[in-house]
């Protein structure tokens with residue numbers, strides 16, 4: 567196990583009403599879809615996907631979703647340090663693709679941004695579909711535009727882009743054809759729909775799942791998924807959509823820290 571690196575926060579931006587991006591002057595050399603464990607001493611350690619990365623910086627987009635993340639938002643200021651260990655997990659893969667669609671929803675957007683950085687620089691035609699409840703919650707539009715991805719957005723209330731689900735936009739792209747693979751990270755019900763739609767059109771997909779994680783590197787068994795028993799921190803978090811769909815719990819339930827089943 568690698569020890570957490572005490573990385574100093576050099577910048578913080580508020581990117582939606584619930585999400586702040588914490589920037590560190592450190593290159594994690596994470597592959598897109600990989601995650602790190604973020605330690606707030608005395609509170610907890612939580613998994614976060616690696617977002618935007620450059621040679622000099624890495625960004626973590628952290629939503630205020632509960633105890634630890636609320637304390638990160640409240641307590642951590644520029645100049646403070648967070649303990650970061652990793653990166654861990656299986657990344658998205660895109661070798662051999664020439665045209666792909668990325669679908670991001672909510673705080674699933676950071677790894678999609680990291681993936682877009684890599685696929686654009688690999689010369690792959692990259693269509694990005696972003697969904698949010700309203701325009702205030704749309705994440706990283708400027709960064710996607712700076713990459714010159716083909717960006718479309720959908721909001722539930724129609725305050726920006728298509729009014730409705732981001733999967734409506736995906737269906738249009740799949741109908742047009744020529745897509746090699748669809749990649750997604752976001753609310754699990756959305757990812758089930760994306761994987762099912764891709765299957766319907768005979769297109770491969772990759773999904774990045776979340777389960778409660780403790781060790782993050784395959785020894786505690788906390789993140790095992792029914793029925794295969796795969797450890798999501800090790801064999802995931804990115805799985806082929808077809809493989810994810812074989813899991814009885816995908817889109818239905820997951821386990822809390824205690825092991826208790828929770829409906830999704």
Ligand SMILES: Cc1cc2nc3c(=O)[nH]c(=O)nc-3n(C[C@H](O)[C@H](O)[C@H](O)COP(=O)(O)OP(=O)(O)OC[C@H]3O[C@@H](n4cnc5c(N)ncnc54)[C@H](O)[C@@H]3O)c2cc1C
Pocket residue numbers: 601610611612613614615616627628629630631632633634635636673676677775776777778779780803822823
């Ligand atoms: C691989 C992976 C990548 C993730 N990437 C991001 C990201 O880029 N940005 C982001 O905002 N969030 C991300 N998350 C979710 C994030 O880890 C949880 O929102 C966070 O752990 C909540 O912790 P909390 O103590 O604030 O909330 P709690 O009050 O403890 O719980 C709130 C919710 O978060 C879930 N949760 C709590 N602790 C963990 C844990 N150790 N592992 C997994 N889920 C947990 C709970 O099941 C619950 O549904 C990711 C999760 C995983 C597994």
Ligand code: FES
Pocket residue numbers: 778779780781782783784785786787788789790797798799800
């Ligand atoms: S979090 Fe420990 S095995 Fe996955």
